[in-house]
Structures are given as C-alpha cells and as structure tokens.
Amino acid sequence: PGLQREDAESDWSADSWSDYGSRDKPGTALGRTVPDGNVLFPDIFHTDHLLFYERFSAYQDYILADCKASEVKQFIAEYLEKVLEPSGWQAIWRTDVFEVLVRVVGVNFPALKAVVQLSEPFLCESQDSSFTLECMQELLELKEHQILLQELWVVYDESGEFDQTALAIEHVRFFYRCIWRTWDEEEEDEFDYFVRCVEPRLRLHYDILEQRVPSGLVADYQNLMSQCEELYEKFLNVRNSISSNDSDSEAENVSMVEGLKLYDKVEHLKQKLKLIENPLLRYVFGYQKYGSLQAKGLRPTGAKVIHVVPWTMTAHLLHLLARDKLCPESCEDLEIQFHCDPLAAVNACYEGDRVIICPGHYFVDGVFSIADSVELEGYGLPDDVVIEKQGKGDNFFDCTGANIKISNLKLVQHDAVEGILNVHHGKTTLENCVLQCETTGITVRTSAELLMKNSDLYGAKGAGVEIYPGSACTLLHNGIHHCKEGILVKNFLDEDYEAPKITMVNNMIHNNEGYGVVLVRPAIPSEMKDPSAQGTKADNVKIGENEFQDFLMMWLLCMTVDDILFPALGNTQSTQAGGEAACAEGSRQEQPGCVTDELELYKRAETSEQTESNSEIANVLGATSAKKRQIHKKRLSELGFTEADDNLMSQEMFVSVEGNQFKWNGKGSFGIFFF
Numbered sequence: 001p002g003l004q005r006e007d008a009e010s011d012w013s014a015d016s017w018s019d020y021g022s023r024d025k026p027g028t029a030l031g032r033t034v035p036d037g038n039v040l041f042p043d044i045f046h047t048d049h050l051l052f053y054e055r056f057s058a059y060q061d062y063i064l065a066d067c068k069a070s071e072v073k074q075f076i077a078e079y080l081e082k083v084l085e086p087s088g089w090q091a092i093w094r095t096d097v098f099e100v101l102v103r104v105v106g107v108n109f110p111a112l113k114a115v116v117q118l119s120e121p122f123l124c125e126s127q128d129s130s131f132t133l134e135c136m137q138e139l140l141e142l143k144e145h146q147i148l149l150q151e152l153w154v155v156y157d158e159s160g161e162f163d164q165t166a167l168a169i170e171h172v173r174f175f176y177r178c179i180w181r182t183w184d185e186e187e188e189d190e191f192d193y194f195v196r197c198v199e200p201r202l203r204l205h206y207d208i209l210e211q212r213v214p215s216g217l218v219a220d221y222q223n224l225m226s227q228c229e230e231l232y233e234k235f236l237n238v239r240n241s242i243s244s245n246d247s248d249s250e251a252e253n254v255s256m257v258e259g260l261k262l263y264d265k266v267e268h269l270k271q272k273l274k275l276i277e278n279p280l281l282r283y284v285f286g287y288q289k290y291g292s293l294q295a296k297g298l299r300p301t302g303a304k305v306i307h308v309v310p311w312t313m314t315a316h317l318l319h320l321l322a323r324d325k326l327c328p329e330s331c332e333d334l335e336i337q338f339h340c341d342p343l344a345a346v347n348a349c350y351e352g353d354r355v356i357i358c359p360g361h362y363f364v365d366g367v368f369s370i371a372d373s374v375e376l377e378g379y380g381l382p383d384d385v386v387i388e389k390q391g392k393g394d395n396f397f398d399c400t401g402a403n404i405k406i407s408n409l410k411l412v413q414h415d416a417v418e419g420i421l422n423v424h425h426g427k428t429t430l431e432n433c434v435l436q437c438e439t440t441g442i443t444v445r446t447s448a449e450l451l452m453k454n455s456d457l458y459g460a461k462g463a464g465v466e467i468y469p470g471s472a473c474t475l476l477h478n479g480i481h482h483c484k485e486g487i488l489v490k491n492f493l494d495e496d497y498e499a500p501k502i503t504m505v506n507n508m509i510h511n512n513e514g515y516g517v518v519l520v521r522p523a524i525p526s527e528m529k530d531p532s533a534q535g536t537k538a539d540n541v542k543i544g545e546n547e548f549q550d551f552l553m554m555w556l557l558c559m560t561v562d563d564i565l566f567p568a569l570g571n572t573q574s575t576q577a578g579g580e581a582a583c584a585e586g587s588r589q590e591q592p593g594c595v596t597d598e599l600e601l602y603k604r605a606e607t608s609e610q611t612e613s614n615s616e617i618a619n620v621l622g623a624t625s626a627k628k629r630q631i632h633k634k635r636l637s638e639l640g641f642t643e644a645d646d647n648l649m650s651q652e653m654f655v656s657v658e659g660n661q662f663k664w665n666g667k668g669s670f671g672i673f674f675f
Contacts, residue, residue, distance in 0.1 A: 028160040030167070035153075039125040041092055041101060043156040045166035048174075052206040058171050059179075059202070064194045069187035072180070076172060077109045080149070083164045084109075090119055091152035098126035100136055104152075112172065113146040150176050178205050183232050183270065200277040207279070214395075214417050221276045228269040235262040295371040295401065296350045304352040305335045307345040311360025313338075325356050325379065342368075342376075342387055349374045357409065359384040365391045369398045373426075378408035382434045388412040397421040399428040399448075410434040419466070423448040430455055437464070441483065444500075446470040453477055463488035464512070472501040479508045486516040486665065504617075506659040515671040516662040517617050613669035618657040620672065 031046035067075040086107050093102045093116065101123040106115035118140070122133045150173035154166040179201050187193065204221075207213045238259040242252060276282045299305075306326060310317070326336060339345040343364045345355045351372045359380045364387055370376075378385030387409060389396050395418035396411060403426065411433065413420045419440035421430070427449040435441060435455065440462035444450045446469055453476035457464050460483035467473045467489045480486050486509040489500065509516040662669035 028156075028158055028163055030163050032156040035092060035099070037099065037125045039099070039123055041099070041123055041125075042090070044092060044153045045156050045163075045170075047166050047170035050170070050174075052202065055171070055174065056199070056202060058167075059175070059198055060194055063171060063175075064198060066192050066194065068191070069184050069193045069197075072184070072193060073110075073112065076175070077112060080107070080112070080168055080172070081109050083168045085162055085165045089157070089162050089165060090155040091116075092155065093147055093151055094153060095151065098124060098131050100124040100131070101155075102147075102152075107149075108146055111146065112149050114149055114152060115145050116140070116147055116152075117145065149173075178202075182229065183266065200274075200279075203279065204277050211415075212417055213282075217276065217282065221273065224269055224272050224276070228266060228273065231262055231266050231269065235259060235266055238262060297372070298352065299350045303333070303335055304354070305337055305348075305350070307337050307339055307348060307353060307355045308358070309339050309342050309345050309355065309362070310358040311362070313358070317358060321356070321358070321379065346370060346374070346376065357385050357387070361386045361388065363388050363390040365389075367395060367398060369400075370404050371400045373401045373403040375405045376407070376409070377405075378410075380408065382408055382410040382432060386410045386412060389414055389416070391415065395419055395422055399423045400425040401428075402426040403429075405429040405431070406433060407431040408433070410436070412436045413438040419443045419460075419462070423450050423471075427451065429453075437461075437483070441465055441480075444468055444471040444473050448472075450474065451476075455479075456481075458482045460484060463518070466490065467500050467502060469500060470498040474503040475505070475507050476503075477506045479510075481509070481511045483512050485514040485518050486512045486662075487518070489517070489519045503656040504658075504660055505656065508661050508663075509669075510661070510663040510665065512665045514665070515667045516613070516665045516669045518671050518673060519620060520673045613662050614657045614660050617660075617670050618655045620670065 028045075031049075032043040033046040034043055035041040063079045064072065064075055084107060087105050089104050091102055091104060091114075093100050101119040102116040103119045104114050104116055107113070108115060118133070118136060122136075124131055124133075124136060149169050152169055154162055154169060179198055181197075184193070184197060187197070204213070208218055238255055242255050242259065308321065308326075326334070337345075337348065339348065341364060342355065342357050342362055343366050345357075346368050349355065349370075349372060352374070353372070354375045355377065357376070357378050359378075385408060389412065395416060396413050397406075397420065399422065406428070407430075411420055413436065416438040419442060420435050420437045421428075421441070422443045422445065424445045425448055428451070430442075430450065430452040431454055433455045435457040437457065437460035439460065441457050441460040441464040442450065442452070443466045448468075449472040450465075451474045452465075453474075456479040458479075458481050462483070463485040464480040464483040465473065465475070465487045467487065469490060475487075487504075489502065504517075
C-alpha cells in the first residue's frame, strides 16, 4: 500500500504541471477554429485567446520559475518533456510562404523541434504553385525532418488527449514571438529572468491588447524594437568577424571601434525599451508623441474662416447665428464653411480660424489635435452643446497651438487611456466649460500654459488638474470635485526644471477622495534627518507603503520604487478655528443665559479655515520654490560661480492662492508626498 501511494503521488505530481486541459475528464476542454485559406485543412485547437493570468501562471509556476537568462531554453525543454505527447498527433506547419499538414513522429526536446513527416493525403497551400509534394519532401530532408515547435498548430482532437500538447506549444510560440529578445542571452545571470524581463513584457503586451497604452507609445516601442534588432544583428556580425580573425591589423582595430559604437547604441535602445516596459516609467521618460505635431499656419490666401457645425439647421437658428456670430462689423469677405461634426471642423482649421458648434449632442470617435491658434466655441450653454467621445482611444483633446480658446462646451470622456485635455505647448484658455472625465482630467505639461475659468471638472480617477514643472496654470472661479485628487503639482526641485507659475483664485475644490491640492516632490536629506521638521501638527497622517506605491503607479512620478520614502503628510485642519469653537462652546456652558449666534460662529470658523488653507498652500509652494533656489545656488557655487546671474536665479514660483474653498475632501485641503 505504501508503494502504491507513492506511485499515485508521483503520477499526480507529473500531471499537475499545468492547470489547463483535462487529463481526468473525458473530452477536450479547448475550443476549435477553422484555418483560413482555400485548402480544406482540418480544424485546429483555439489556444491564442489565453488571459493574462493564465500565461503568467504558466511561465512563473511551470515553465521558467526562477531560471536565469542562460537557462531559459533548458527550462522550456524540461517543461515540454513533462507535458508534450512525443508522437501520434497532426499539425499544420506554417511559415510566411506556405502551410502544409504534417504528422509528428518524435520530438527533439533540447532543440525545441519536432520530427515530422508529410501527412497523407498531401495538403499544402502557398503563395505560388511551386511547393509540390516533391519540393516539400526535399525541403524536409534538408531540415532533417526537424522543424521548430512554435511553427506548428496542433490539429483539433475531441478526446482531450492532446490538450496539453496544444497549450504547451502555444506557450512556447507566444514566448518566442512576444517575450524573448535575441539579446536576452547576454543578460546578467544574477537576475531572475522572469521578474526582470518576462513579467513586464507580458504586462505591456496585455496593456496594449486592452488599449491601455497610447497608440503613439505603442508605435514608439515597435520602432525602437526594430532599430534595436537591426543594430544588434550588425553588432553580432562585427563581433564574429573580430573573433574569427586573430591578426592585429588596422582593419581589426577599426572593427573593434565600430563594434563598441554599435554596442553603445544597442544598450541605449535597450534602456529605452525597458523604460516603456516599466509601467511606472513609461510615461515619464518614454513618451514623446507630440513633438512632431506641426501647425498648418495661415491659409495660402491669408483668409480666416468661420466653421459652423449644426446638429440641425433651422431658419431661426441661422438668423440668430448671423446676428450674433457671423456678421461682425466688416463681414464682406467673410468665408463660412459648414461641417457635419466638430472633429471634421477642427481638422479643417488653419491659423486664426473659428469653430462655432450649434446646440446638440455630438458623438466623436477620434482625438482633437489642435496645433494652430483657433477658437472652439459652443453656441449656447455648456449643457446644450455636448461633445462625447465614442469608442476607446488615447485621450480627447491635445493642444499644442500658441493661443487656443475653448468655451461653452461640455466634454464627456469614456474608455480613455490619457486625460480629457492635454496642453503640451502654447497657451490654452478654457472658459465656461464642463468636463466629465474618465482617467485624469487636465494635464499642463512643461512649458505649456493653461487659463481655466468659470468651468466645472469632475469624475477624474486621477487628479482633476496636473501641473508639471516649468508650466503656467491659472485657475479662476472653477469647481473641481469628485476626483481622486483635486490638483496635483508635480516635482520641480530638479535642476533641469523651472518652477511652475500657479494662480488659484476663488475656486471651489470639494468632495475629492484624497487632498484638495497635493504637492509631490523629493525629500531633501536634511529634511529626513529630523522628522519633527516635517510638521508640527498633532494630526499628521502616516501613509502605508502599499497605498503610496499605488499612488505612484497612478501618477508615474518616481525614478524607482526602491528609492521611495514615507514621511508624514500634512493635514491642514485648522486648529485655530477649532480652538475658537471650543472656547465659544465653553463660554456657552459656563453662561447658559448668554445667547450665541451659532450660525455666525460657524461661518467665522469656516472662513478662518479656508483662509488658513489658502495661506498654507501658498506658503508651502513658495517655501519649496525657495528651497529649489538654495539648491541651485549651492550647485552654482560648487561649479565656481560665486555670483549667480539674476536670470539664473529667477526660478522662484509665482504663487497667488486666495479665496479658494476646500470642503469635504477625504484627506484634507493640502498634502505633500515626498519621494
């Protein structure tokens, strides 16, 4: 009985190498698919639909485990020996030029190849008629009847006997198509290959499939991959030519220099690829989508056009448009064009044009890329002129023009990858608009400028407004609410960045999940030595490691997770207002006959709290700007510049924060994240 139990446990262990298939159930657990083409090939197993966690589990638990880069092929071969049927199954052998039905009679596991013969009857489909039975037999003889496993698609079988074989080959095929790089063999062996390479590439692959990565970044990644493969092949050729020649000639020295240059270029491209593969860093360092967006400039005729987008045009509406918008003082040479949708109108614009959108609900499948100075205006109230994004995509509005104005519109975003509006260059004015967000809200990039007034923004799963270093952002009389964070000011302490210019006046920032305003900046070592210097308030908030990393994953701010620090965060509760309220409450208890105007007391306390919140935001941002100025001055001094030029030192942030109201924000009015 003991021996039988050991044998049973051994059999169970051998069968548990994969969670897929059904060795203990009759029949197959996989689907089938009909091959494309004119030849009547038999159906094949449908295995290319696997989910992320299925592939992740297979590679981590069964195939690669903790192998090194140099051990990948060995680990795959050992996995295949345990799950692959060695013979007795059919498959379609697919290449770029032909498909042919073959029968597997053996497997060369160390080489990851199958030993095959042509099936009977002979079935083959090719781009031309040159691949006859004789030609295919000759080709197989040249290959010694061995072909790569990833070139085989297993023929469907209802018995379930070949489920594991089909899935194993699918895992090998996917690995060499989507995960493996030709230069991976040179990766250092002290690193876990799965953690270092497989997991980030697998996540990126599924992020792209599920349209969570901007199309521009995907194109950048594919171009970098092609360049790296081409340069790496050249590098290998140069290296092989040097190693095969033992002479110390001038030509060999030239080849060595060329090889070093190619090696440096390959390493540079590999680092760029790793940045894009890393979800924390891909947007911070790897994305330069809008640098090539060119403005059209003025029309060749020099004329400026008014573009009108009517949902339905009536005589009364046309009369109102002519009276209010289409007939300025001098309208003799005015050209008017009519369009069926707002995106077509914007795409037809040149420098100085104007787009008037009539009341209606417009569904747009595309991105508004505005590179010229144009004006986009809704004719009516924002709720009457709605532009709703339809279908998945990167973002909604990309602004790079020198002077863009958007007014009287409601923008609704769905299934987005990026924010609802990105200001990359130039100045964008947003007035009297409503923005219903999906991911982040408005992003003001470095060297860009945003003027937002009398507008309402809500629903962002990230920050309502993100302010980058070196930008200018003016927020006047806006509502920012029901977002993850209200306003996010990104790190500007680095010497390469200028401080942003921020003006916030009379905004209502409320009901956000986190803080009303968040400043994200690196911690200075001198600040970290004395924790008490971080703040003196008794109700400071400590943030856990997991929560902070989740925040960083969303905002993609840090250089590396290992460098993250977790100091206290400031919570801007007004102790002064609280003390005043407590004092008033005590006097009420001591003097019952004294009538206190509780409403007036509440208003005074609330006003005091809002005033303190505005002052604290301005003070902290100003102090951070001053800290940057000190760091910059110290660096200049170390370089030998004892008297810094005033222009070099004019990095101080212009801050005007007054009259803003902060209510019902989950973590308080203002917080600081150090990293």
